Amino acid sequence: MKLANKLDRYPAKMVSKLANRLVQRYASKADSVLDPFCGSGAILVAASQAGLPVAGIDLNPISKLFCRVKIRGFDPCRALKLGRAWIAEAQKPIKPLPVDWDRKDYWFTQGTLRKFEQLRAASKIIPLRDSPEGSAVLLSYVLAVRLCSRADQHSPKPFISQQARHSRTGRHFDPNRIIIELLTQLSTLYGSDRNENARFRFVYADVCNPHRQFDDLGKHSHAITSPPYINAQDYFRNFKLELHMLEDILPFKVSNLRERFVGTERGRLLERVSHESIERGFALIPELERLVISAPRLCAVVHRYLYDMSNAFDVIKQTLKHRACLVIVCGDNLVGGVRIRTWKVLHTILEEKGFILFDRFSDRISDRLLPPVRLGHKGLIKEEIVSAYRLDNPKRR
Numbered sequence: 379m380k381l382a383n384k385l386d387r388y389p390a391k392m393v394s395k396l397a398n399r400l401v402q403r404y405a406s407k408a409d410s411v412l413d414p415f416c417g418s419g420a421i422l423v424a425a426s427q428a429g430l431p432v433a434g435i436d437l438n439p440i441s442k443l444f445c446r447v448k449i450r451g452f453d454p455c456r457a458l459k460l461g462r463a464w465i466a467e468a469q470k471p472i473k474p475l476p477v478d479w480d481r482k483d484y485w486f487t488q489g490t491l492r493k494f495e496q497l498r499a500a501s502k503i504i505p506l507r508d509s510p511e512g513s514a515v516l517l518s519y520v521l522a523v524r525l526c527s528r529a530d531q532h533s534p535k536p537f538i539s540q541q542a543r544h545s546r547t548g549r550h551f552d553p554n555r556i557i558i559e560l561l562t563q564l565s566t567l568y569g570s571d572r573n574e575n576a577r578f579r580f581v582y583a584d585v586c587n588p589h590r591q592f593d594d595l596g597k598h599s600h601a602i603t604s605p606p607y608i609n610a611q612d613y614f615r616n617f618k619l620e621l622h623m624l625e626d627i628l629p630f631k632v633s634n635l636r637e638r639f640v641g642t643e644r645g646r647l648l649e650r651v652s653h654e655s656i657e658r659g660f661a662l663i664p665e666l667e668r669l670v671i672s673a674p675r676l677c678a679v680v681h682r683y684l685y686d687m688s689n690a691f692d693v694i695k696q697t698l699k700h701r702a703c704l705v706i707v708c709g710d711n712l713v714g715g716v717r718i719r720t721w722k723v724l725h726t727i728l729e730e731k732g733f734i735l736f737d738r739f740s741d742r743i744s745d746r747l748l749p750p751v752r753l754g755h756k757g758l759i760k761e762e763i764v765s766a767y768r769l770d771n772p773k774r775r
C-alpha cells in the first residue's frame with residue numbers, strides 16, 4: 379500500500395485505508411467498479427489492486443493522469459527517455475506555444491514561463507498523450523507547475539504569501555530539471571508496480587450533464603464514490619495554475635470547466651437550474667429560507683449543488699446494472715452559518731430515484747491514519763457517513 383506523499387496530493391482525497399475498506403466490504407465480488415468523481419483515484423486503485431476492472435469519470439483532466447499512473451504504472455526507463463527527448467526538443471530553437479492566460483506573469487518569472495511554453499510547443503512533436511510513459515511524463519509536468527511558481531509551497535490552494543513573496547519572487551525555477559527529478563521519484567513509487575493488464579477506463583466529462591452519454595464506459599455492478607461537498611473545495615482554483623499550463627497539451631478548454639465543478643461558487647449559478655428544482659431545494663433544506671435572506675449567493679450555491687447532484691445520480695444510474703450497488707461517502711457542510719446535513723439530503727434524493735439503503739456507518743475523521751486537512755470546513759467535518767444502496771428501480775427519476 380502506498381502512503382500519501384507530496385507526489386500524490388489531491389484536494390479531498392480519500393485515504394487509502396478507507397478506500398480499501400469500502401472495496402473489501404461492498405465490492406469483493408463485483409463485476410466492475412465505477413467511481414464517477416474519481417479524483418486522484420483512491421477507490422479505483424483499491425479496486426484495481428483487488429483484481430477488479432475499474433472505470434472513472436472526472437471533470438478534471440489531471441485526475442486521469444493520476445489514475446492512469448497509479449493503476450497501470452509505467453516503464454521507468456522508457457519514461458525517462460521520453461521525458462528527456464521532450465525536453466531536448468523544447469530546447470531546440472522552437473516557437474513557444476503561449477499559455478493563454480492574462481495572469482501568467484503574476485505566477486511565473488519570464489524565464490520559467492518561456493521554458494514551460496517551449497515544452498508545450500514540443501508536446502506537439504513528441505507524442506505524450508497515449509502511452510503510460512507519456513502519462514507519467516505529463517504528471518511530472520503538472521506536479522512541476524506549482525513547484526516552479528511563486529506560490530507558497532505549503533498551501534493547498536495557490537496563493538502568494540508574504541513569506542513566498544520574500545523567498546520566491548525573482549527566483550528562476552527550471553521546469554526541465556524539476557520534471558526529470560519528479561519523474562525519477564514517480565518511477566520509484568509507481569514504475570516498479572506495472573500492471574499493463576489492469577482493466578481501466580476513464581472519461582473526463584461533466585457527470586452532471588444530463589445530455590452526456592457514457593456508453594463507452596459500459597455498465598457496472600458497483601459504484602463507489604465521494605462526491606464533492608457544497609462550497610468546500612474550489613477544484614478550479616486549486617488547480618488553476620496546472621490547468622492553464624496543461625490546456626492545449628491535453629484536449630480540453632479551461633473556459634469549459636471552470637464553472638462546472640460540483641459545489642462551485644463561480645459564474646451564473648442558477649442559469650440552468652429549474653424553478654422546480656429550487657422549490658425542491660427549499661423543501662429538502664428548510665434552513666435555506668433563512669439563508670436566501672442572509673446570503674442569497676450562498677443559497678444559490680446550495681440550489682445549484684442539489685441540481686447538479688440530482689443530475690449526476692441520473693447519469694450514474696445509466697451506467698449501473700440492474701440491482702447494482704452504489705456507495706456514497708459524504709458528511710455535513712456549514713454554508714453561511716447554516717449547517718446542512720448533506721449526506722441526509724443526498725440520501726433523500728437517492729431514495730426518490732429508486733436506490734434502497736442497505737448499510738450505513740460513520741467514519742470518524744479523528745480515527746483516520748492521516749486525518750486530512752480540509753480548508754473551508756471550519757472544523758465542522760468530524761465524520762463522514764458511508765451509505766450503501768441497491769439500485770432497485772432503474773426506471774424511477
Ligand SMILES: C[S@@+](CC[C@H](N)C(=O)[O-])C[C@H]1O[C@@H](n2cnc3c(N)ncnc32)[C@H](O)[C@@H]1O
Binds near residue numbers: 419
Ligand atoms: C471529493 S473529490 C474525489 C476525491 C477522490 N475520491 C480521491 O480519492 O482523490 C471530488 C471530485 O469530483 C470531481 N468533480 C467535481 N465536479 C465534477 C463534475 N461536474 N463532473 C465530474 N467530476 C467532477 C472533482 O474534480 C474531484 O476530483
